[in-house]
Amino acid sequence: xALPDAGNVEDYTQEEMAELLAxxxxxxxxxxxxxxxxxxxxxxxxxxxxxxxxxxxxxAPAAPAPTAAPAGAGLPVEIQALMAKDPATxxxxxxxxxxxxxxxxxxxxMAAKAPExxAPAAEAKKEKSPEEFAREKALxxxxxxxxxxxxxxxxxxxxxxxxxxxxxxNTNSVLKVLRAAKEEFGFDHxxxxxxxxxxxxxxxxxxxxxxxxxxxxxxxxxxxxxELETGELPSVPSVVPLWRGADWLEREVFDLFGVAxxxxxxxxxxxxxxxxxxxxxxxxYDVTREQFVAMDAKGRDxxxxxxxxxx
Numbered sequence: 278x279a280l281p282d283a284g285n286v287e288d289y290t291q292e293e294m295a296e297l298l299a300x301x302x303x304x305x306x307x308x309x310x311x312x313x314x315x316x317x318x319x320x321x322x323x324x325x326x327x328x329x330x331x332x333x334x335x336x337a338p339a340a341p342a343p344t345a346a347p348a349g350a351g352l353p354v355e356i357q358a359l360m361a362k363d364p365a366t367x368x369x370x371x372x373x374x375x376x377x378x379x380x381x382x383x384x385x386x387m388a389a390k391a392p393e394x395x396a397p398a399a400e401a402k403k404e405k406s407p408e409e410f411a412r413e414k415a416l417x418x419x420x421x422x423x424x425x426x427x428x429x430x431x432x433x434x435x436x437x438x439x440x441x442x443x444x445x446x447n448t449n450s451v452l453k454v455l456r457a458a459k460e461e462f463g464f465d466h467x468x469x470x471x472x473x474x475x476x477x478x479x480x481x482x483x484x485x486x487x488x489x490x491x492x493x494x495x496x497x498x499x500x501x502x503x504e505l506e507t508g509e510l511p512s513v514p515s516v517v518p519l520w521r522g523a524d525w526l527e528r529e530v531f532d533l534f535g536v537a538x539x540x541x542x543x544x545x546x547x548x549x550x551x552x553x554x555x556x557x558x559x560x561x562y563d564v565t566r567e568q569f570v571a572m573d574a575k576g577r578d579x580x581x582x583x584x585x586x587x588x
Contacts, residue, residue, distance in 0.1 A: 284314035284570075286322065291331045294319060329459050351386075352378050411437040420495065428454055441485070443496040450551050451499050452514040455484060459519055464489040464495055467516070470526035472534040474559045479503055480536055501536060512537035515544075533558040550578035 281288050289297060294315075301308060301316045308316070312355040322329055352360070355587050356378040359371050367375075399526055405413075415435040421442050425432050431450035436443045447453055458464045464486035473481045484497045501511035510531075516523045527538040528547040535556035538544055545551060550570055555562050571579045571586060579586070 280312065282311050284311040285317060286319050287330050287332055289315065290334045292334070293537050294331060307542060325342060348482070351382055356490075408436065415442050420462075420493065424454070424458075427457065438483075438485075438496040440588055441494045441496050443498060446497055446499045448499045448501055448513050451482075451484075451497070452516060452519070455486075455497060456519055457514055458486055458495065458497070462495075463490045465489055467520040467523055467526075468494075470516070470523055470530065472530045472536055472558075474503070474534060476503060476560050480511060480534055480559075482530065482536060484516070510535050510537040512539045514539050515541040517541055532556070550580055551578035554580070554582075 280293055280300075281323070283289070297308070297312060298319070301313070305313060305316075319329065321327075356375055359367065359375055364372075406525065408559060412435060414439050421435050421444065424444055425435070428450065430442055431447055431454050433447055434445040436445065444454075466487040466489055467484065468487045469483070469485040471483050473483065475481065479500045480503050481498050481500050486495045487493075488495075499513060501513060503511065505511060513536065515527055517527065517538075518540070525547060527541055529545065530536050531538060531541075531544055531576070532546040532548050533556055546553065549557075553568060557564075566582065567584070569581050569584050569586065572582065573579050
């Protein structure tokens with residue numbers, strides 16, 4: 278049968294969707310972009326347990342969506358020329374220029390669509406940012422409310438890590454609150470400990486916990502300054518006293534992000550030799566400056582920026 282060229286489950290009968298799924302499994306290259314989207318939405322709804330509302334047999338499918346305007350339409354000629362290039366060849370300034378032009382064009386389009394007499398965009402009610410939406414959703418969760426009540430001076434803010442509640446802590450409260458999370462709230466497994474670099478001012482250390490007894494997940498994070506005036510590394514309390522498995526996880530963050538863990542039993546680099554310069558997962562790390570590692574007469578690593586002193 279001829280299948281609709283549509284992107285929603287509701288545009289197909291149950292029999293048409295079954296045929297579409299079979300074609301997708303056999304050779305999805307033969308499907309249109311809309312048909313692939315319909316399969317993706319079908320799988321998503323089925324996984325989430327959402328209702329699948331198929332089109333009634335005999336009813337006409339929805340009209341196809343109008344063809345979108347070509348990318349870059351309405352933008353200055355020089356910006357369109359940049360957009361036609363391979364993105365990998367663009368410089369940072371060219372990418373910024375494209376982003377600014379798109380933003381200005383979007384604002385102009387919104388202003389043109391505004392009804393006569395409508396309030397200016399600056400005075401219109403602002404839509405919630407993703408962070409504001411996540412915070413509101415997290416605040417409504419009973420688990421988050423319990424932590425905010427138990428630690429009012431230690432919880433700085435709340436949010437979501439995808440669909441997992443995330444609690445933001447003062448750095449000096451990390452050990453105290455995570456101990457309570459393990460011993461009082463049943464989050465007995467440290468699933469992950471990592472960091473995220475936000476230049477130029479901060480690094481965030483993230484702890485993802487899981488409770489085997491109740492099957493819930495919970496995330497914590499704390500912010501540390503990226504650079505200290507003393508020249509020392511930013512630091513957070515070690516959670517090795519709570520989870521022995523944090524040993525190598527904290528060493529990895531120390532090695533790759535340059536965050537120290539106060540109280541760690543053996544804090545040293547994990548993946549790189551001790552003499553390595555810099556922290557490779559910081560976003561300002563110079564990947565073009567090669568370092569070479571050799572071994573001295575006593576079998577110790579020697580790091581050099583000169584190739585002849587290396588391998």
